[in-house]
Amino acid sequence: xxxxxxxxxxxxxxxxxxxxxxxxxxxxAEAQRQIVVAQSSDALNLDPSIDTSPISLNxxxxxxxxxTEIAADGSVQPKLATSWESNADSTEWSxxxxxxxxxxxxxxxxxxxxxxxxxxxxxxEGSPVRAYLTRVESIERVSDDTLRFHLSxxxxxxxxxxxxxxxxxxATYTEMGAEAFNQAPVGSGPFRFVSWVRDDAIxxxxxxxxxxxxxxxxxxxxxxxxxxxxxxxxxxxxxxxIVPLLPPALVPRIEAAAGVGVQTVESNRVLYxxxxxxxxxxxxxxxxxxxxxxxxxxxxxxxxLRGLGVPMGQMVAEVTFGFDPAIGPTAFDPDRAxxxxxxxxxxxxELTFLYPNNRYAFGTEVAxxxxxxxxxIGLNVRLEGMEYxxxxxxxxxxxxxxxxxxxxxxxxxxxxxxxxxxxxSNSRGYxxxxxxxxxxxxQLAEADPAARQALISQIWQLNSxxxxxxxxxxxxxxxxxxxxxxxxxxxxxxLLFRDATVND
Amino acid sequence: MLRYxxxxxxxxxxxxxxxxxxxxxxxxxxxxxxxxxxxxDATPEDADxxxxxxxxxxxxxxxxIQFLGNALTGDFGNSFRQRTPALKLVLERLPATLELAFTAxxxxxxxxxxxxxxxxxxxxxxxxxGLLWMAFSLQAIPTFFFGLxxxxxxxxxxxxxxxxxxxxxxxxxxxxxxxxxxxxxxYLRLLNSAFLQEMGQDYVRTAKAKGGSRVRVLVxxxxxxxxxxxxTIAGINLGVLLGGAIVTETVFxxxxxxxxxxxxxxxxxxPVVIACVFVISLVFVLLNLIVDLLYAVLDPRVRYA
Numbered sequence: 001x002x003x004x005x006x007x008x009x010x011x012x013x014x015x016x017x018x019x020x021x022x023x024x025x026x027x028x029a030e031a032q033r034q035i036v037v038a039q040s041s042d043a044l045n046l047d048p049s050i051d052t053s054p055i056s057l058n059x060x061x062x063x064x065x066x067x068t069e070i071a072a073d074g075s076v077q078p079k080l081a082t083s084w085e086s087n088a089d090s091t092e093w094s095x096x097x098x099x100x101x102x103x104x105x106x107x108x109x110x111x112x113x114x115x116x117x118x119x120x121x122x123x124x125e126g127s128p129v130r131a132y133l134t135r136v137e138s139i140e141r142v143s144d145d146t147l148r149f150h151l152s153x154x155x156x157x158x159x160x161x162x163x164x165x166x167x168x169x170x171a172t173y174t175e176m177g178a179e180a181f182n183q184a185p186v187g188s189g190p191f192r193f194v195s196w197v198r199d200d201a202i203x204x205x206x207x208x209x210x211x212x213x214x215x216x217x218x219x220x221x222x223x224x225x226x227x228x229x230x231x232x233x234x235x236x237x238x239x240x241x242i243v244p245l246l247p248p249a250l251v252p253r254i255e256a257a258a259g260v261g262v263q264t265v266e267s268n269r270v271l272y273x274x275x276x277x278x279x280x281x282x283x284x285x286x287x288x289x290x291x292x293x294x295x296x297x298x299x300x301x302x303x304x305l306r307g308l309g310v311p312m313g314q315m316v317a318e319v320t321f322g323f324d325p326a327i328g329p330t331a332f333d334p335d336r337a338x339x340x341x342x343x344x345x346x347x348x349x350e351l352t353f354l355y356p357n358n359r360y361a362f363g364t365e366v367a368x369x370x371x372x373x374x375x376x377i378g379l380n381v382r383l384e385g386m387e388y389x390x391x392x393x394x395x396x397x398x399x400x401x402x403x404x405x406x407x408x409x410x411x412x413x414x415x416x417x418x419x420x421x422x423x424x425s426n427s428r429g430y431x432x433x434x435x436x437x438x439x440x441x442x443q444l445a446e447a448d449p450a451a452r453q454a455l456i457s458q459i460w461q462l463n464s465x466x467x468x469x470x471x472x473x474x475x476x477x478x479x480x481x482x483x484x485x486x487x488x489x490x491x492x493x494x495l496l497f498r499d500a501t502v503n504d
Numbered sequence: 505m506l507r508y509x510x511x512x513x514x515x516x517x518x519x520x521x522x523x524x525x526x527x528x529x530x531x532x533x534x535x536x537x538x539x540x541x542x543x544x545d546a547t548p549e550d551a552d553x554x555x556x557x558x559x560x561x562x563x564x565x566x567x568x569i570q571f572l573g574n575a576l577t578g579d580f581g582n583s584f585r586q587r588t589p590a591l592k593l594v595l596e597r598l599p600a601t602l603e604l605a606f607t608a609x610x611x612x613x614x615x616x617x618x619x620x621x622x623x624x625x626x627x628x629x630x631x632x633x634g635l636l637w638m639a640f641s642l643q644a645i646p647t648f649f650f651g652l653x654x655x656x657x658x659x660x661x662x663x664x665x666x667x668x669x670x671x672x673x674x675x676x677x678x679x680x681x682x683x684x685x686x687x688x689x690x691y692l693r694l695l696n697s698a699f700l701q702e703m704g705q706d707y708v709r710t711a712k713a714k715g716g717s718r719v720r721v722l723v724x725x726x727x728x729x730x731x732x733x734x735x736t737i738a739g740i741n742l743g744v745l746l747g748g749a750i751v752t753e754t755v756f757x758x759x760x761x762x763x764x765x766x767x768x769x770x771x772x773x774x775p776v777v778i779a780c781v782f783v784i785s786l787v788f789v790l791l792n793l794i795v796d797l798l799y800a801v802l803d804p805r806v807r808y809a
Contacts, residue, residue, distance in 0.1 A: 041767060044585045051585070052543045126557035131546035182587065198596055199759030200669050225668055225757045226766075229652050234667045237659040389770045393539040411543070421545050428544070 033218040033502050035485055037242040037495055038231045042199045042224035047182040048166035049121050052128045054411075057164075058495045059222060062204055064166030064187035067095050067114070068159045072490045074268075074319040074413045076159045080109065080167055080188070089445045090154040095162075096146045101211045103169045104192045115139055115147055116170040132164050154445035156452055157321070160412035190215050190498040199224055216501040235260055235480045241502075242487065243480040244495065248308050248362055254480045263479045265489040266310060268317045269409030271360065273370065273470040274422075276401045277431040281351070286344035288467040291403075292330045293337035294377045300369055301473050305362055309473035314460040315408070315418050317474040319491040321449075322415025322456040327464065329471070337377040350380045355405035356392070357385035361475065367405050370472070398428060407475065413492060415456050416444060422469065423459060431468030505800070512796055516789040523785040524575070527778055528568060536560070537584055537772035558584055571778075580782065581775035583768075590775035594761060594783045600670055601760035604752070605745035607680040612687025613738060619688075620695040624703075624722055636696060639689035651682040651755035668757035679756040683749055687741065694737060698730035705729075732803055739795030743788035 039058065045051040048060040061069075067081035081095040101109040118139055121129050135155055140148040155161065172186045185193050190212065191204035202222040206215040223240065225231045232250050234240040236257055246254060246262065255262045273291065275282040282288070301309030311329035316322050353374070355367035364385060371381045381403075386394075394400050410417035419440050425432035436459055443455040463469060479489045487500040538554045555561050562570075574581065580590040623632045642650075658678060659667035666675050702708065703726065711721045750762035761780060768776035 044583075045587070050587060052541075053585075125553050128541045128543065128546070128550075128554065130553070131542050131550040134547060134550060179588070197759070199600075199763060200671070200757075223669065223757070226754045226763065227648075227757070230655060230668055230755055230757060233652070233655045233660050237655075237663060237667055239659070239666060239668060389540065389772070390535070393535050396539045396544070408544075417545050 032504050033216075034221065035217055035219075035241045035487070035497060035500060035502065036221045036223060036239065037497075038223055038225040038234070038240050038244065039495075040224070040226055040245075043202060043222070045182050046185040046193065046196065046202075047168075047178065048185075049117065049124065049129055049168060050127045050182075052131070052164070054493060059202060059204075060166045060187075061494055061496055062189055062191040062220065062498075063185055063193055064168065064189045065101065065109075066164070066166055067097070067162045070160060070163050070413055070492065072488065074321065074491065076163070079163075080114070081159075081162075084159055086156075086158070086447055088447060090156045090158065090447050091151045091445075093149045093151070093158050094142060094146055095148075098211060099145055101188050102209050103172065103188050104186045104207060105169070105172060106209075107169070107171070109167065109169070109188050111141060111143075111145055111147055113170050114167050115141055117167045118165065120168075120173075121165065129165065132161055154441075155416070156444050156446055157412060157414040157416045160321075160414050164411060191220060194219070210498075212498065215498050217497060220497045220500075222495075232480065235482065238482065241482045241485045242495070244477070244489070244493065245361070246478040246480050248306050248478070250480075251306065251308070251478050259483050261481055261483055263481050263489055264308065264476050265479070265491055266318060267409060267475045267477050267493065268320050268413050268491045269407050269475045270312055270315055270317050270418075271309075271366070271405065271407040271472045271475060272312075272315060273472060274400070274404050274406060275430065275468060276398075277468050279401060281344070281346045281349065282403065284344045284346065285466050286340045287346050288470065290337045290340035290344060290346075290377060291374055291379070292467055292470045293333045293340065294373050294379075295330075295370055295470065295472060296332040296373055297329050297473055298332065300366055304365055304369055305473075305476075308361065308476040308478060310476060311473050312471040313464065315422070315463065315469055315471050316410070316415045317491070320410060320413045320415060322419075322453065324453070324457040324460055327457070327460050330464075334377055341377055341379070346379070348380055350382050352384055352402040353381050353405070354384050354386065354391070354394075354400050354402060356388040359388040359391075360407055361477075363405075366472075370405070396428060398430060409475075409492070411492060419443070419456070419459060423463075429468065431466070433462065433466070436462055508800065509797065512793055516793050519789050520782065520785050524778060524782050525568075527781045528571060529564075531772070531774045531777050532564060534769075534772055537774060540772055541584065575782075580779040583776045584773045585771060586773075590773075590779035591783075593764060593776055594779045597759060597761045597764050598783070600758060601746060601749075601753075601762065603670075603676065604679055604683065604749065604758060604760060605742065607676060608683030608687060608749075609738070609742050609745055611680060611684035613691055615684070615688050616691030616695055619692060620699060621722065623696070624699055624726075625718065632696065635692055639692040642685050642689040643693075647682060647686065647749075647751045648755050650685060651678070651752060654678045654682060655755070670759055679749075679752050679758050682752050682755070683745065687745075690737070690741070691734060694734055695730060698733055699726065702726045702729045728802070732799070735795055735798055735802065739791050739798075743791040746787045746791070747784040 039055050041055055043056040043059045044053060045056055046059060048064055065080045067079060069077050069079040071077045080097050080101055082098050084093060084095045086093045097111055097114060103109060118133065121127055122133055122136060124130060135151045135153055137150045137152045140150065142148050169186055173181050183196065190207055190210045192207045194203040194205050196202045203219060205219050206217060208214045225234060228247060231240065231243045232254065235243045251262055254260055275288055277283050297311035301311055313329040314324060314327045353367065353371050355363060357364045367383060371383045374381045395406055408418050421427050422429040423436050424440050425437050439455050439459050443452045446452040446455060477489065481487060484503045485500065538551050538558065538560065541554060542550055559567065578591065582588060583590050583593055586593065619635055623635060655667040655678065658665040665677055667678065669675055708721060708726060711725045750766055752758065753760045753762040764776065765780045768780060
């Protein structure tokens with residue numbers, strides 16, 4: 001009987017073919033002075049006037065300039081604007097722009113480009129960016145290098161708000177048309193657009209004529225990599241240089257690997273427990289106080305999150321304007337919690353604790369731990385996890401009618417955002433107090449930072465007393481970075497490369 | 505035959521229409537998309553303005569009739585987020601999906617046929633059992649796990665192949681292998697039982713009695729009959745692959761339709777979701793149609809049924 005010589009032939013053939021292919025065309029050698037950074041998905045637009053998503057913002061802020069920028073320490077810094085001033089009640093803001101900035105096509109950035117950009121956004125009812133400019137009543141051209149915003153309501157952090165709007169070239173945009181510009185934008189930022197292969201890679205190159213000096217690297221490539229595990233693997237294989245927001249469980253493995261390190265940064269995002277304070281039993285401040293004392297924040301940040309968290313006693317992180325160092329986290333005191341619970345109207349009924357299960361690092365584990373701590377003092381808690389895209393609209397529409405977990409990281413790193421969104425009456429919050437409303441309005445009109453801080457601190461004190469929100473911790477974020485790259489993560493998760501360098 | 509084709513085409517068109525209509529109403533249940541578009545500090549007025557500009561303030565029946573009218577001309581509306589025609593976004597990603605699907609499909613099918621033929625020709629029971637065991641185990645491994653395993657071995661340890669993206673043939677190898685493995689396992693099992701069944705038939709004995717060689721009997725007589733059940737399953741399976749292999753595309757960051765669907769659903773980008781479902785169901789229905797017609801060609805009994 002004839003026999004085929006090798007029974008393993010198909011498998012051997014396959015392996016041989018693989019090896020041949022791999023040898024025939026080896027992976028491209030690591031290009032010098034290039035950084036490849038992962039994002040969880042692709043940018044949706046490169047036209048900054050129609051998109052507010054954080055993923056797209058990372059591209060905008062490398063390609064374009066705003067009038068101002070927020071530094072990594074949380075302070076506002078000049079960018080296209082060199083200086084600014086406001087009137088006494090923060091309703092009129094004048095900005096003087098620099099005259100040495102050029103568009104990537106070589107033409108100068110003018111005051112008319114700046115004004116055109118704002119007016120284009122204001123005229124575009126379908127643009128989410130318009131929400132950043134809701135307060136603008138009119139824009140006045142004061143001179144060839146100065147413009148003035150007239151706001152309908154006072155807004156002390158206005159220079160921060162403007163970091164979110166990228167300035168675009170009127171002539172080029174009009175000439176190219178919106179659709180073409182969205183595919184191949186022209187900005188004035190430190191990097192120029194090179195190419196965009198959808199869902200695969202966006203390549204930018206250094207702008208040698210940048211007014212702030214050319215970047216130290218030649219190219220930066222943004223790659224959408226949706227799978228967390230693939231991001232980590234590709235960092236280890238050298239295909240990626242920077243992987244943002246590593247899950248805590250992966251940190252030790254990345255730290256132990258050769259050629260790769262982990263960088264951490266205390267973020268601007270504070271995770272908290274909120275209540276529907278209009279519904280019993282959540283309307284009882286003693287129940288909320290009991291929960292505040294029942295949570296062992298230290299155990300969560302140190303043991304569960306392995307150090308990737310800082311216990312909090314107020315609703316903004318240290319880097320955010322409005323943070324008061326005098327207000328520390330509530331002490332873990334289960335005995336005091338049981339006393340407070342006994343003084344409350346709570347009668348053993350089941351409490352629902354809602355949380356998003358795919359949003360925060362170890363979010364589910366954190367929610368489970370907190371529910372366990374609440375049960376330890378005698379509360380009857382039912383946990384209910386939800387997909388974030390279903391959860392977020394409920395948060396927006398005040399429909400989380402029980403205990404809920406959420407985290408707020410104000411993009412402009414100013415307390416005005418959480419105060420307006422969570423504390424003001426008719427906001428996304430459930431609690432309302434005329435004293436708080438007055439303080440919120442007063443701080444928005446206060447131009448002096450120290451006086452403004454004092455007003456904000458009063459609101460944190462009211463929060464500590466009535467606890468409509470129980471702050472838990474500030475997220476500390478971990479980034480995987482290859483050793484050849486010198487780059488620091490920012491508290492607001494922006495990925496900016498103007499100051500990055502690589503070791504050749 | 506012509507009547508048969510015509511009937512099947514009409515059925516196919518009705519199916520696609522039904523699917524698109526169902527999806528149009530189903531996506532509405534997922535809630536208001538304007539909420540996810542705006543920054544968290546947007547005011548209710550901002551949300552109203554956006555809803556009006558997206559046309560979401562009109563009554564649902566009006567939206568549906570307008571949608572149908574536009575869809576007939578191939579216009580599925582602009583993406584809520586990207587201001588680009590939704591259909592264009594889907595079609596842009598179709599080549600990547602086709603490339604991956606056909607490669608994996610062909611690889612799986614060809615390897616399964618070769619392996620089955622080798623088993624039959626060698627008549628080795630040990631090889632047959634071994635291959636079947638392999639097929640069972642491969643089918644049991646979740647795709648994402650197998651894909652990550654490949655990445656770990658070929659990208660991280662050996663450094664031979666890229667773990668993400670698309671472009672060169674090397675980029676195709678790992679995702680195609682991941683998908684093909686599942687296909688291979690499936691067809692191996694199907695072919696094994698089909699061969700076993702056909703080998704016992706009278707026509708095989710007759711062919712052997714006529715003095716045909718073993719290879720000739722197998723390839724000329726048994727194979728065409730054994731292929732019938734494979735064609736049906738393969739057609740449906742190819743349809744599934746062409747709809748975008750969501751898990752594989754995600755693991756290997758492959759820029760195909762599957763990832764677009766997931767993204768569009770989570771962002772409530774209705775026009776893109778509907779356009780994706782339209783393209784996927786069209787491909788699926790067309791493939792089924794082709795399979796049915798192919799069946800009629802391969803097996804004359806179907807034509808007269």
